Each structure stands twice: as C-alpha cells, then as structure tokens.
Amino acid sequence: MNVIDAPPQDKRSDDLRTFWVQTPEVVCTRLHCGTAGLTSDDAQRRLAEYGPNSDVEARSVSPTRAILRRLLEPLSLILLAAGIVSVATGDGVGGSIIVVILMVSIGLDTLQEGHAAKTAEILRRSVALKAEVRRDGAFREIEVDHVVPGDILRVRAGDIIPADALILESRAFTAGEAALTGEPYPVEKRAGPAAGASPGEASNALFRGAVAQTGEALALAVGTGRNTVFGAAASALAQAQEPSPFERDLHQFGLMIARLTLALVLVVLATRVLLGRPALDSLMFAVALAVGLTPELLPMITTVTLARGAMRMARRKVIVKRLASIHDLGAMTVLCTDKTGTLTSAEISLARSLDAAGTDDPRAARLGAVAADLGGDRGALDAALVAGSADAAKGWTLCGRHAFDFSRRLGSVLAIGPEGPLLIVKGAPEAVVALCTAQRRGGAIAPLDETQRAAALDRVHALARDGLRTIAIASRPWSGATHEVEAADERNLIFEGLCAFADPPKATAAAAIARLGAAGIRLKILSGDDPVVVKRLAGLVGLNAETVLSGTDIAALSDDALAVRVRSVDAYGRLAPDQKSRIVKALQAGGAVVGYLGDGINDAPALKAGDIGLSVAGATGVAQAAADMILLASDLEVVADGVQEGRRTFVNILKYVRMGASSNFGNMLSMAVASIALPFLPMLPTQILLNNLLYDLSEVGIPLDDVRAEATQRPQVWDMPALMRFAGVMGPLSSLFDFLTFGALLFVFHATPDQFRTAWFLESMATQILVIFIIRTNGRPWRDLPGPALAVSSLAALLVALALPFTPLGDWFGFVAPPPGMLAGIAVVVVVYLVCAEVLKPLALRRRRRTRGTHRR
Ligand SMILES: Nc1ncnc2c1ncn2[C@@H]1O[C@H](COP(=O)(O)OP(=O)(O)OP(=O)(O)O)[C@@H](O)[C@H]1O
Numbered sequence: 001m002n003v004i005d006a007p008p009q010d011k012r013s014d015d016l017r018t019f020w021v022q023t024p025e026v027v028c029t030r031l032h033c034g035t036a037g038l039t040s041d042d043a044q045r046r047l048a049e050y051g052p053n054s055d056v057e058a059r060s061v062s063p064t065r066a067i068l069r070r071l072l073e074p075l076s077l078i079l080l081a082a083g084i085v086s087v088a089t090g091d092g093v094g095g096s097i098i099v100v101i102l103m104v105s106i107g108l109d110t111l112q113e114g115h116a117a118k119t120a121e122i123l124r125r126s127v128a129l130k131a132e133v134r135r136d137g138a139f140r141e142i143e144v145d146h147v148v149p150g151d152i153l154r155v156r157a158g159d160i161i162p163a164d165a166l167i168l169e170s171r172a173f174t175a176g177e178a179a180l181t182g183e184p185y186p187v188e189k190r191a192g193p194a195a196g197a198s199p200g201e202a203s204n205a206l207f208r209g210a211v212a213q214t215g216e217a218l219a220l221a222v223g224t225g226r227n228t229v230f231g232a233a234a235s236a237l238a239q240a241q242e243p244s245p246f247e248r249d250l251h252q253f254g255l256m257i258a259r260l261t262l263a264l265v266l267v268v269l270a271t272r273v274l275l276g277r278p279a280l281d282s283l284m285f286a287v288a289l290a291v292g293l294t295p296e297l298l299p300m301i302t303t304v305t306l307a308r309g310a311m312r313m314a315r316r317k318v319i320v321k322r323l324a325s326i327h328d329l330g331a332m333t334v335l336c337t338d339k340t341g342t343l344t345s346a347e348i349s350l351a352r353s354l355d356a357a358g359t360d361d362p363r364a365a366r367l368g369a370v371a372a373d374l375g376g377d378r379g380a381l382d383a384a385l386v387a388g389s390a391d392a393a394k395g396w397t398l399c400g401r402h403a404f405d406f407s408r409r410l411g412s413v414l415a416i417g418p419e420g421p422l423l424i425v426k427g428a429p430e431a432v433v434a435l436c437t438a439q440r441r442g443g444a445i446a447p448l449d450e451t452q453r454a455a456a457l458d459r460v461h462a463l464a465r466d467g468l469r470t471i472a473i474a475s476r477p478w479s480g481a482t483h484e485v486e487a488a489d490e491r492n493l494i495f496e497g498l499c500a501f502a503d504p505p506k507a508t509a510a511a512a513i514a515r516l517g518a519a520g521i522r523l524k525i526l527s528g529d530d531p532v533v534v535k536r537l538a539g540l541v542g543l544n545a546e547t548v549l550s551g552t553d554i555a556a557l558s559d560d561a562l563a564v565r566v567r568s569v570d571a572y573g574r575l576a577p578d579q580k581s582r583i584v585k586a587l588q589a590g591g592a593v594v595g596y597l598g599d600g601i602n603d604a605p606a607l608k609a610g611d612i613g614l615s616v617a618g619a620t621g622v623a624q625a626a627a628d629m630i631l632l633a634s635d636l637e638v639v640a641d642g643v644q645e646g647r648r649t650f651v652n653i654l655k656y657v658r659m660g661a662s663s664n665f666g667n668m669l670s671m672a673v674a675s676i677a678l679p680f681l682p683m684l685p686t687q688i689l690l691n692n693l694l695y696d697l698s699e700v701g702i703p704l705d706d707v708r709a710e711a712t713q714r715p716q717v718w719d720m721p722a723l724m725r726f727a728g729v730m731g732p733l734s735s736l737f738d739f740l741t742f743g744a745l746l747f748v749f750h751a752t753p754d755q756f757r758t759a760w761f762l763e764s765m766a767t768q769i770l771v772i773f774i775i776r777t778n779g780r781p782w783r784d785l786p787g788p789a790l791a792v793s794s795l796a797a798l799l800v801a802l803a804l805p806f807t808p809l810g811d812w813f814g815f816v817a818p819p820p821g822m823l824a825g826i827a828v829v830v831v832v833y834l835v836c837a838e839v840l841k842p843l844a845l846r847r848r849r850r851t852r853g854t855h856r857r
C-alpha cells in the first residue's frame, strides 16, 4: 500500500502551474515540444528528467533497507544490545549465539517477504492502467506511469485522466472532477481560452485523476506524477485504500499480543529483581521471553501467504491488485454483477432492424451504425451496430454530437450525409420514444401519438421475451447552421425504429451460478438494461426471477426499506450508476459481505462501494482502477475459482494465527511463571531464542499447506471472538502440561538445572511443533494430512531440536543429554498432551450463533 507521506511538490515554474491561462503555443515552447507528439527517444529522455507519472517516488526496497528496518525494531535492538553486553561481560559464546540467531531470523524474514512481495508486485503491474499517447506519429497504449510532459494524450469516456493536460481538440467531452474540485456534476471541457485562473474555471484543462465521463479529447500533457495541480491523494488514480476489516483485525491482534507481552515481561522482570535474582540475567531472560512471545512472523506469514495466494489465483486468471482483498473474496456472501459480458457473452450481434411499424427494414440499423461509428462510442451495442452494417458511415461527416450518458440513456450525433444534415439519436427505447413526435412507417412519415408510443414499447417487451434486447433510433432533419448538439436539440424527433440484439446467456453461466450458490454465495444481477430483459435472463441462468425491481421502484424506497427488499430480490433493471452502489450498500447494511463485478463506467461507483471490486481485463479505466482484482477472462467460473483460492489462503493464515495464539503463547506463559517460581532460570535466554527460531522455521511450510475442500465450502469470515475462544482453551491446556513437566522433572526425576532446561526445551519443542498437525485442521488430523512442505519444515525443525542436546553443538547452548528415564517421561507427556489437544479441539472450535457476515434468505 502506498503511503502518501509528503505533500505534492510542484517543481514547475509559475507559468506552467496555471498552464490553462496560456495558449497551446506558449505551453509547447515552455515544454520544448510540438503538438504532433513525442518520439520514443524524446519520451525516454523526458521520463528520466521528470520521473515516472506515479503517486509516490518509485522506491524499490533494497534488501539492505529491509534488513535495517527489521534490525531497528525495539526488540531486535534490545537483543543486539544484550548480545554485546554478554560478550563484554565475558559470555562470548552466549552473546554470539544471540547475535547469530537474530541475524538468521531477520535473514529468513527478509528473504521470504522480499520474494513474495516482488512476485505480487509483478502480477499487479501486469494489469496496470494504460494511457493512449501519440508516439512516433501513431497512437499507442503505454503504462500510465510512462506518460511524460509533452505527450499528446487521447482520452475517451471511461478513462481516468493520466496527467494534467491542456486540451487541443475535444468532442462532447465532459470530465468528472468531484474528487478533485468537489464539483459534483461532470463539467464540459473544450479547447480555447479558460474562463479564469482558478482550477475550477479551467474549462480547457484536464486534471490528473479526474474521470472522462463522455466524449473524447486530445490534449497536451503538462504535469505528471506529483507535479500536478491536485497532487495524488484525492484522485481516482490514487492507490491508497482504507484497510479492510481483516487488515484492521490482524493489526489489532498483533497489538494485543504486543501489549500482553510487555505486561508479562515487565512483571517477570520486576518480580525477579525484587526477589534478588541477578539483574542482567533477568533482563536477558525477559527480552528472550518477549522475542518468544511476539508473533514476529505474523506480518511475514500474512504477506507470504497472500502473495502465494495471488500467484495461485493468477494461474486461475484472477490478478490481485490489493493483497488483503483475497481474504475479502473468501468472505464474500453476495456477488452483484452487471449483465453484459459476465452472464451473457460480450459478443452481442444485431438480430433485427425494424421500422416504427415493426416491419423489418435495414434503415434503423444503418442510421444506428452511422451514429455509433461517427459518435465514437465504445459499447458492445455500438460494436454490434457497426459490425452489422459495414461501411454505413461512408459518405457521412460528423458535425457535432451529444455523447451518450447513463442518466439520459441516450446520445446523438449530427452528421451530413446523403440526406443532408441529420440529427441521429440512439438510446434506450423508452427514453428515445418519449422524445419522438413522428414516426417512419414503410418509408413514409406519420405522426406519433400516445397509443402508438405505448405500442412501440410493447413491441420492445415482446422482443425482450424472445431474448432480444433493443435500442431505439430516431432522427430529425437539421435546418440552419450546424453546431454542437445540446439536449434542447433532441426533440421533435422522428421515430425510425428499433434495433434488436441477440445477447444470449453464456453456456457456462448457470453452472457457475450453481457452483457459487453451493459455496454460500448468492448472485444478484444489477443491470442498466430493461427489467424485462433482465427477468428473462435471470430465469435462464437459474436465478430467482419472480420479482425484478427497477431503478424507479428503488428510488421510491427508503434506505431501510431497501435493505429489506434487497435480501429477497435477485434481479434489478434500469439502474442508474449510483443506484447500483446504493443496492450494494443496502446489502452491506444487512450484514452481507458484498462483491461487485462490472466493467463499465456505470459500474465504478458500485465497484468502490463493494467490499470487493472485481473487474475484467479490457474494461474501462475507471472500472479497473476501482477494482481490487482483475479477471483475465470475464467469466463467473473464474470468480468461483478465485473464491476457492481466497478461502484457502485465509485458512492457512488462520492456522498460523491460531498457533501463535494458543500453543506458542501457552509455552511462553509457563516460562514466565516458572522463572518466578524456580530458584534458577527455567531456560537460558539463548535457549529461548533457539526455541523460538526453530519454532518459526517449523512453520514456514504453512503458506504452502494443503487445505481440504470442506474447509473452503463456506464463506470465511475473520472472527476475533472465535479466535479468542480457541486460544482460551488451547493456551491453558499447553501451560497445564508444561507445569506437569516441571513437577515431574523436579520431584520425580530430581533434575539438575541443566537437565531441567534441556528436558523442558525438548518437551516444549515437541509439543509446540507437533500440535500444528492438530490445530491446522478442524477435522481429524489423520484424515487431513499436512502438505509436504509443512510436513518437511515442521519435522525437520523438530528433528534438529531433538538431536541438538546429544551433539557437541548442544554444549554451546548449555544443553546436557538427559537420562533415558527422563526422556521417556517427556515422551509420555507429549503424547498425552497431543491426545488431550485433539479431544478438546471441538470445544475450542465450538461455534456461537453469529449474525455478522451471514446473509439470511
Ligand atoms: N451505446 C449505446 N447506445 C444506445 N443506447 C445505449 C448504449 N449503451 C447503453 N444504452 C442504453 O442504456 C441502457 C443501459 O446501458 P447498459 O445496458 O450498458 O447498462 P449496464 O448496467 O451496463 O447493463 P448490462 O447489465 O447489460 O451491462 C441499455 O440498456 C440501453 O438501452
């Protein structure tokens, strides 16, 4: 996550800081460029000069830096100091061991995390946003980061504006600058002198991070990266996001352990000093205890596990942009989706062209194709129109237009063609027909009255029931001078007819929806299309199609009423973009974890509102920027696969957290108690550190561990109370067996301090490491065997621990080989402990009835 710590620094001279009051010529001179675009070489040079067009300075975390960061953490510093003090006071071996162990732990951390973070970053970059610039005389797509001042940009509806830029040409271009200037409505942008010097009056300027709402513009990039008027923080390009509940809880969990550690360590230290035990020894012991208690692997394990999850998901065509969203995907209970492209194939084809009387006639489709082609709209319907009547726009020239937008649901072009200047309007049937006063039937023009309007819409619904979605085409011969089209021009139209498109459901959709349903995820369609079309589709793919709510229905409901309705209704039509996000929020209010899958400019608000936003490669820039994950194939199967991976990843993180919260914690607790009760240290500081290191090593296989299918069948919600309950059972259990061991060692075996420490080291290692096989599964350990990586890492660590006291190396740590009887006693304790842990596990896992995170039907 990028932290935007420094305020944006604008290094430009004054006249470029308010570049919109200058003419393009002056700006070009200042930037030493022309309006024809840069050459690749020039762009390369400029990139080096101005730096990348990104929010934060690209700072690659070098290994030395990563190591230094870990070394500078308080615990590491204390340990280091302790090591040095030991050496200075004559304990050379003990001191060196401390330093070596510290180095090994830090090295291990750095290596794993560095590698994982790098892979995740490479994946993220593979779906980085693109910008369209003219280089070497032709337009091409480059990474947004590589845009430089002097570039000629082409921006179209749905793009995020990649840089501050001066408009050279525009067509019906409007930009949404709400996040930057606070202006809630899209503002028109066009070339020519600006109204004033404040950014709000910069009618000829584009600002980095605003959203192109309609039309198209050609502009000269003036400021990039941090050298922009609004800086990065507010823009739609800014990557920084609020931490998800999962991240917050994980952080809380870490904090809680840290506080507990501090309290425990202080108590031990104070008590020992009060009891008159040697101060330095006590301090070292306390520090070692703190190291043992700290879940120092937690951030590393989380990153590594998430990054590994991201890699596995990439193989299943899901690219993760925000790592923590993997968990959110696994927790998702409702998935809302746009219709076209996910439930239906994106290749829409023109099926019929009808005149106003409903007779087949190619004219409507031909005019539609002219409007689509000249208007430069990029929707799937437009593509189908153009493909359906090739060369339709030949002989037509564009004079003006009023771009399509999702609240009017129509758009128009003014073009001169064989019939002279003609205004062509294309859009949703009810929106277009409402503007018509005449109609074309069999080549003749007749008036259009209310009954005939209703009849036209009835025809639309009849087509919809046959699975065809329609748009309406209207026209008006233009008289007088041509100019940019305004809403006021779109009236007194002649209804030309309907274009009907086949948009069949994907063959795989029904199966994928059933699969998601089996995984506890309910699907809802949130479409801008006609409710009749939505209803038919919902029925075909196996959704509850009884009720379809429309945008109008929803507008009439209060938030509370809506929250109730959305629980049972699965299909929605004629939704405006903000209504899509309103439904998402209503679902969230009811406790659902909501995902949203969409690709259009009209989906961006809902993608932001959802707990997890999913978009598709090739979707509009705003949709991709708002999403947490990008699907490489627009398919619900891919989502279902991703959900499996998300849950798997979460289950593995949970294993580590549970281990830390119970077994590890229990052990360190016993250590603290023993250090106060016993006349000698229950374990030497170096032994504790070794214990901790071996334990950490035993767990490095967790991110790779297998997860049984049953564990990923339901949504996985991070549940802090459940975790506490688990720790509350398993922690004391482990301490209980530690005390049994102490008792046996002291009173049965009459162990010497060295024997005591060795024996306890062995018991503690064996119990801590082996219990992972029990904790890692909710089922029976023998039926759910660990993956090879975890088996190897844990058994190897255990082997080293068990062998150490019997080797010369053990001397250095102060170990002695315990007598056979003592060893046998320990073995019995370990076995009984593991059996008890398995027996008590169901109690630790007992579920309370929860309402949060479950979506009730
Ligand atoms: N390019 C276009 N030309 C004319 N009308 C359009 C165009 N795009 C959309 N419309 C009209 O606006 C309506 C809403 O748009 P659209 O269907 O793309 O919304 P959506 O919510 O993305 O729907 P979907 O679920 O089908 O993806 C369409 O049903 C259609 O009537």
Ligand SMILES: [Mg+2]
Pocket (backbone or CB within 6 Å): 338, 339, 340, 599, 600
């Ligand atoms: Mg859509």
